[in-house]
Amino acid sequence: MAVVGIDLGTTNSVVATVRDGQVVVVPNTQEGYLHPSVVSFSPEGLKYFSTDAVARRILDPKNTVYSAKRLIGLRFRSDEVQKALVRLPYELNEGNNEQAVFIGPDRTYTIPEISGLLLGYLRQCAELFLSESVSAAVITVPASFNDSQRRATMDAGRIAGLDVLRVLNEPTAAALAYGLGQNMSQRIAVYDFGGGTFDITILQVENDVFEVLATGGDTFLGGDDMDSALLNILAELFNAEHGIDPRGDQATRSRLLVAAEQVKRHLSDFPEARGDLKNIALGSSGEALALRFHIARSVFETAIRGLVGRTIQTCQDVLASAQLAPSQIDEVIMVGGTTRVPLVRAEVEKYFGRPPRTDLNPDEVVAWGAAIQAENLANAGESLPSRAVLLDVTPRALGIAVTGGFAERIIDRNVPVPVEQTRIFSTSSDNQASVRIQVCQGESRRFDENVPLGELELTDLQPARRGEVSIEVTFKVDTNGILRVRARDGATGAAREAAVNVRGAMSEYEVAEAAERQKSEEASNLPEVPEA
Amino acid sequence: MARMSTEQLAAFVRQVFPRLDQLSYYELLGVPSGSDQAAVRTAFYRLAADLHPDRYHTLADRGLKEQLEMIYARICEGYRVLTTPDKRAAYERALNQGKKRLTTTDRESRGPQNPEDSLKHPEAKKFFRMGMICLGRKDWKGAVMNFNFAHSFEPAAALIAQKLGEAQAALGKPGGAGGTPPKTH
Ligand SMILES: Nc1ncnc2c1ncn2[C@@H]1O[C@H](COP(=O)(O)OP(=O)(O)OP(=O)(O)O)[C@@H](O)[C@H]1O
Numbered sequence: 001m002a003v004v005g006i007d008l009g010t011t012n013s014v015v016a017t018v019r020d021g022q023v024v025v026v027p028n029t030q031e032g033y034l035h036p037s038v039v040s041f042s043p044e045g046l047k048y049f050s051t052d053a054v055a056r057r058i059l060d061p062k063n064t065v066y067s068a069k070r071l072i073g074l075r076f077r078s079d080e081v082q083k084a085l086v087r088l089p090y091e092l093n094e095g096n097n098e099q100a101v102f103i104g105p106d107r108t109y110t111i112p113e114i115s116g117l118l119l120g121y122l123r124q125c126a127e128l129f130l131s132e133s134v135s136a137a138v139i140t141v142p143a144s145f146n147d148s149q150r151r152a153t154m155d156a157g158r159i160a161g162l163d164v165l166r167v168l169n170e171p172t173a174a175a176l177a178y179g180l181g182q183n184m185s186q187r188i189a190v191y192d193f194g195g196g197t198f199d200i201t202i203l204q205v206e207n208d209v210f211e212v213l214a215t216g217g218d219t220f221l222g223g224d225d226m227d228s229a230l231l232n233i234l235a236e237l238f239n240a241e242h243g244i245d246p247r248g249d250q251a252t253r254s255r256l257l258v259a260a261e262q263v264k265r266h267l268s269d270f271p272e273a274r275g276d277l278k279n280i281a282l283g284s285s286g287e288a289l290a291l292r293f294h295i296a297r298s299v300f301e302t303a304i305r306g307l308v309g310r311t312i313q314t315c316q317d318v319l320a321s322a323q324l325a326p327s328q329i330d331e332v333i334m335v336g337g338t339t340r341v342p343l344v345r346a347e348v349e350k351y352f353g354r355p356p357r358t359d360l361n362p363d364e365v366v367a368w369g370a371a372i373q374a375e376n377l378a379n380a381g382e383s384l385p386s387r388a389v390l391l392d393v394t395p396r397a398l399g400i401a402v403t404g405g406f407a408e409r410i411i412d413r414n415v416p417v418p419v420e421q422t423r424i425f426s427t428s429s430d431n432q433a434s435v436r437i438q439v440c441q442g443e444s445r446r447f448d449e450n451v452p453l454g455e456l457e458l459t460d461l462q463p464a465r466r467g468e469v470s471i472e473v474t475f476k477v478d479t480n481g482i483l484r485v486r487a488r489d490g491a492t493g494a495a496r497e498a499a500v501n502v503r504g505a506m507s508e509y510e511v512a513e514a515a516e517r518q519k520s521e522e523a524s525n526l527p528e529v530p531e532a
Numbered sequence: 533m534a535r536m537s538t539e540q541l542a543a544f545v546r547q548v549f550p551r552l553d554q555l556s557y558y559e560l561l562g563v564p565s566g567s568d569q570a571a572v573r574t575a576f577y578r579l580a581a582d583l584h585p586d587r588y589h590t591l592a593d594r595g596l597k598e599q600l601e602m603i604y605a606r607i608c609e610g611y612r613v614l615t616t617p618d619k620r621a622a623y624e625r626a627l628n629q630g631k632k633r634l635t636t637t638d639r640e641s642r643g644p645q646n647p648e649d650s651l652k653h654p655e656a657k658k659f660f661r662m663g664m665i666c667l668g669r670k671d672w673k674g675a676v677m678n679f680n681f682a683h684s685f686e687p688a689a690a691l692i693a694q695k696l697g698e699a700q701a702a703l704g705k706p707g708g709a710g711g712t713p714p715k716t717h
């Protein structure tokens with residue numbers, strides 16, 4: 001029975017495990033180690049995964065789901081989902097409990113179900129490659145993921161039939177993989193620029209203890225944005241030559257996006273990119289028009305300078321919150337495919353005043369760390385050579401709504417977990433029978449400006465004058481960064497615990513049901529054996 | 533730094549857990565009261581290496597695990613207070629008053645919302661309140677009745693409809709509502 005570490009990425013996922021003290025990465029069905037995070041559906045209900053599904057982004061964009069990580073754990077009506085909707089060619093709708101659901105050809109799928117399908121596929125790849133069953137996993141998430149995003153990721157793991165040992169922050173995993181700070185005290189910055197998200201995390205590492213000092217990021221900033229910038233450059237070139245904007249047609253757009261990504265990669269290694277894309281549009285007399293391009297790296301760099309600048313700004317903010325100057329950082333670790341862009345490396349080096357570490361593969365380093373941590377957890381009772389302890393913090397402040405539209409903070413941001421805090425509130429009207437405790441995540445004083453997480457109710461309060469009943473609200477965040485809320489009626493002393501009904505999430509029952517369904521479907525839909 | 537065995541962890545819990553509320557953060561972390569931040573951090577890291585929940589992730593004894601986690605959470609709290617200058621100053625004052633833990637015992641002036649406040653009709657408010665009382669007592673039948681009355685006075689209120697739905701769902705299921713959230717339509 002093996003345990004694995006999974007970097008469930010926006011664009012690519014990586015699975016790794018520890019074998020005889022060595023990290024091994026599970027290969028994909030082609031030549032690499034990255035499993036594209038794509039699931040595609042045929043009208044007959046057949047599913048294509050990862051490498052087999054990538055081409056279907058162009059062939060059948062409506063039924064091919066990618067970037068699910070941009071949607072997971074978010075309410076359909078959240079700004080993030082609404083923003084993503086505009087860019088995604090597949091259809092989403094609002095489902096049960098305010099969730100975003102994908103409208104598939106056979107039925108609707110919740111986002112944890114989509115990610116669960118992918119995780120199930122990754123589990124099977126690992127099982128075939130390792131020739132043993134995989135029961136448990138550590139799954140990584142961006143440090144900036146909030147409570148509901150973490151829960152939803154765990155739900156996805158459970159749907160895939162995995163015992164999720166831990167949702168681990170990606171930067172912490174990367175630092176662990178580098179094995180830093182073994183005999184000394186070091187401050188490390190992990191700069192993670194992936195396909196869809198950017199994260200910067202500052203860690204203090206000392207004698208195998210990894211403490212997150214501060215973390216921040218942008219869930220809407222990544223290599224995808226660079227692709228879009230290049231897509232625009234390509235489209236403008238075509239438009240200038242033929243007077244037609246090829247972005248209007250969804251299929252052409254998808255094709256151009258794929259080309260843009262290839263051009264981007266090429267420009268990481270070469271000063272210019274040339275190419276010829278046939279059949280982009282039809283001319284006035286029905287002839288097929290091609291897009292010939294020649295793009296210099298400097299043109300690309302001008303287009304993405306703003307994006308890179310935003311990451312540096314975030315670095316500044318996070319360092320400031322930890323009251324640190326860039327010169328106080330001993331090492332900078334680069335994570336994520338987008339850190340291969342030369343401008344990114346140059347700007348990071350300029351800001352921190354030192355060349356960043358790139359010696360471990362930036363695409364795999366997170367999965368490495370996850371695999372090490374999975375091994376640590378699964379063998380917690382035994383003596384292992386690696387004794388790393390990961391001390392994480394709350395990514396955002398947590399609070400509740402109080403009268404007047406305000407948010408009252410209960411747990412601060414960047415507090416080490418596990419943590420438990422209680423605050424005492426009063427009733428706001430005479431003979432109040434119940435209170436409604438709305439939970440939110442974020443730093444704003446106004447409730448509306450924070451992310452709503454869910455709510456719970458305390459009923460059956462003793463009749464009393466306003467302000468006479470005290471209500472104790474206790475927040476508890478566990479080592480997975482997941483919140484539990486308890487409310488107690490101080491007047492009767494009766495402890496009343498209520499579960500938070502998390503908005504935008506699947507219910508326990510739905511998760512269990514989805515897990516059952518996936519298990520039975522998997523049996524009849526095995527992936528191809530990766531060439532070991 | 534040898535890892536603690538299960539027996540050692542159990543002995544540690546027996547010793548510390550019953551006195552948890554009587555130990556100051558300094559005592560809990562094992563540092564003298566004048567210690568600077570670096571010393572507090574070193575002490576905390578040493579403790580975390582043994583007491584972080586990941587260390588006993590596979591521990592079968594649930595009760596022991598929970599108590600260890602509570603001790604560890606308190607150690608984290610102490611670490612944070614002692615390494616945050618303004619919190620530490622507040623803690624010194626609290627210690628002088630004989631308190632071992634920095635907690636706010638003050639009651640906030642503002643309270644969480646009263647769900648009734650979003651309702652306009654006084655009769656709707658009244659029946660809604662009675663419905664909520666029934667819900668609290670798991671009297672689903674009474675809850676449905678009262679929410680129905682409330683609904684008739686203020687049909688546009690989404691909150692009433694939601695609660696009515698919850699009560700109906702609970703009533704439909706013998707044995708109680710349990711964890712299934714209401715269907716929202
Ligand atoms: N050589 C390269 N040059 C530039 N960009 C690259 C290169 N290789 C990969 N990328 C980009 O890296 C991104 C994928 O990175 P990665 O696999 O780290 O992301 P991810 O982990 O899936 O995303 P996230 O961390 O946001 O969840 C893509 O945008 C891809 O185009």
Ligand SMILES: [Mg+2]
Nearest residue numbers: 009010194336
């Ligand atoms: Mg990543």
